[in-house]
Amino acid sequence: MDLLPSLMLAEGTYWGIDLTVNGGEALIGGYHRDLFTSGTYDDVTSIFLLAAESPLDSESWNLTEDIVSDLEPPINREGSVKVAHGDDWTHITYQANRDDETGVERVGTFYAHGRLGIGNWSFRIAVGDQTTISELAVLPDNKGTDVVVMAWREGTGQDATLVVVRADSSMQTQDTVNLSAPGMGMIQFVKTKRGIQMFHDSVGPSGRQIVYSIIEANQTIIGTPIGEGELMSVGRSDIAGETHLFYLSPTQDWRARMLIDDSALDIPNQGILDRIRIWTGLDASTFTLAVRIVGVALAVGCLLVFLASAGIITHRRRQGPKLIVEIEDDEEVIDVDEDYVSIIEEDEDESQNIDSSEKSDLSDIEDENVSELIEAGESKTDLIDDDSGEEDGTTRRQKRRQERRKAAEPKPEELPAPPSPSELEGELPPPPTPMELGTLPPPPGIDVICECGANFRVKSIELKYVPCPVCSERINL
Missing domain, CATH: 2.130.10 (Methylamine Dehydrogenase; Chain H)
Structure with missing residues (x-):
């Protein structure tokens, strides 16, 4: 220098x-x-x-x-x-x-x-x-x-x-x-x-x-x-x-x-x-610079490890808990479609008001419905097995679901036949007298009077302005 x-x-x-x-x-x-x-x-x-x-x-x-x-x-x-x-x-x-x-x-x-x-x-x-x-x-x-x-x-x-x-x-x-x-x-x-x-x-x-x-x-x-x-x-x-x-x-x-x-x-x-x-064999200044570089590198490495760990933990939390699914033999277990499972939520206060007799009646009705569904499913399963014995399990399950879905659809209630006139007792009431019709409202329209003295009617009420048929003057409605 x-x-x-x-x-x-x-x-x-x-x-x-x-x-x-x-x-x-x-x-x-x-x-x-x-x-x-x-x-x-x-x-x-x-x-x-x-x-x-x-x-x-x-x-x-x-x-x-x-x-x-x-x-x-x-x-x-x-x-x-x-x-x-x-x-x-x-x-x-x-x-x-x-x-x-x-x-x-x-x-x-x-x-x-x-x-x-x-x-x-x-x-x-x-x-x-x-x-x-x-x-x-x-x-x-x-x-x-x-x-x-x-x-x-x-x-x-x-x-x-x-x-x-x-x-x-x-x-x-x-x-x-x-x-x-x-x-x-x-x-x-x-x-x-x-x-x-x-x-x-x-x-x-x-x-x-x-x-x-x-x-x-x-x-x-x-x-x-x-x-x-x-x-x-x-x-x-x-x-x-x-x-x-x-x-x-x-x-x-x-x-x-x-x-x-x-x-x-x-x-x-x-x-x-x-x-x-x-x-x-380094001098003091060079060694101090090297120590600072190593310290910065270690700090960056620790920060990256921390961020990676936090990301893994967050990803696991978003995935939720693991579910264990048990698979059973399709021939021995009746496949119940999840679409027909309904969850009825009731308040605790209302559930406490139901007496024991109502609970027993509800349980009997549910048992009868379940037994009917099971019998219908077994009969339909036998029919499907006889018709298409060569089909695989997936096709059979799909057909059973469709049949159960049709069986679960509500059927329209049939009204009883009306009684015959001979079965009716007493005389029929007299028919009502014809009612008098009132005056009809006038047809829609707007009466327009021009400055020239012309008087005419406009049938459309959506117009903003019309020309006078006599003097062709523009009249705002």
């Missing part, structure tokens, strides 16, 4: 870049030489600072320009900017030319601190003289204030000296340690929970050697050589509690050495998800 605008060689350059990370917050500092200077070509060099709490893209970074402006950089772009996080301030060290005190121009180390997002830091102080290599770190003391730890090389060649300084952010209280380091070529800090591990190389009695030291908030402990060779790079694994050194041996081959802390490892309790992530 591009964090700063690109520059042409005629416009300027960036150099002396340093990067540090603390708790996920990244900090980048470096020199910016501006040759163009908005068209004036003043050749101004300043220090910029980039900060991001979660460096995911270029928009996550906040740029602070000109925290230290108009400085004179070292010749051939030697030295670099060192940045460090602190609880109180953001701290930097940088190299620049200086000619104060002695009047001789030389390269010195300067310290400055300020706030992120605010340019032109006001606190700047020179801390080293004739320096070329530097390192910076910040430790908290028992009061929670920042303890600034700086180290640099003064002089070159056989006269090189390692200078280690512990001070507060105001540089009022300083604890300085000077160590002879002829031929010193590199110095590196590694921050741990105990303090700061310092590694530097120098020339010893048997050749180039690597020296290990440790710096705490209240003391500086200079160690002894731990190997022969030229130091190239140092890294650390906080989970394993190991520091790895990469160096060039006296035989000019690359080698790596692991330095294990003697203190007990404080490994946090790892859950099942952390173990799975370590086993799969």
Whole structure:
């Protein structure tokens, strides 16, 4: 990602870049030489600072320009900017030319601190003289204030000296340690929970050697050589509690050495998800995304299973209970058609009013009707069997149903014959006299009188208008 605008060689350059990370917050500092200077070509060099709490893209970074402006950089772009996080301030060290005190121009180390997002830091102080290599770190003391730890090389060649300084952010209280380091070529800090591990190389009695030291908030402990060779790079694994050194041996081959802390490892309790992530080899962000995808898939699966179960239960409820049908032999059982079965619903109050004698009469009548139907069915069944013995059971049942349906149809009651005139007693009544008919109503029609004096009658009463037969005038009815 591009964090700063690109520059042409005629416009300027960036150099002396340093990067540090603390708790996920990244900090980048470096020199910016501006040759163009908005068209004036003043050749101004300043220090910029980039900060991001979660460096995911270029928009996550906040740029602070000109925290230290108009400085004179070292010749051939030697030295670099060192940045460090602190609880109180953001701290930097940088190299620049200086000619104060002695009047001789030389390269010195300067310290400055300020706030992120605010340019032109006001606190700047020179801390080293004739320096070329530097390192910076910040430790908290028992009061929670920042303890600034700086180290640099003064002089070159056989006269090189390692200078280690512990001070507060105001540089009022300083604890300085000077160590002879002829031929010193590199110095590196590694921050741990105990303090700061310092590694530097120098020339010893048997050749180039690597020296290990440790710096705490209240003391500086200079160690002894731990190997022969030229130091190239140092890294650390906080989970394993190991520091790895990469160096060039006296035989000019690359080698790596692991330095294990003697203190007990404080490994946090790892859950099942952390173990799975370590086993799969995924980083935290990718593993979190995978866990979310799996969780969404499981939720959708559970929802589908629930909906399917609810649909099955609803379908079973709509089907209703299962019916068990028993099939018996057709020859031994009389087939009763369901069309002739009638259900009579009676109220409980009316059924309670029926006395025992009425119930017995009804039961006798029902028994007689059933016996008559059974006898008629048996006789008709015998006739059908004799006529068509080769027909199947379905045809026989259909014929029996038709015959029972005809037998059950109500027959019209026959009236008795009228009595003869000889059987009648007495004389017949006289016939009625003819009644007088009244006047008939007039035929339907409407009398119409026109404006011309014509008078005529319209027979139809459904017409809305008629023309006058004399003057042809339209008359609305």
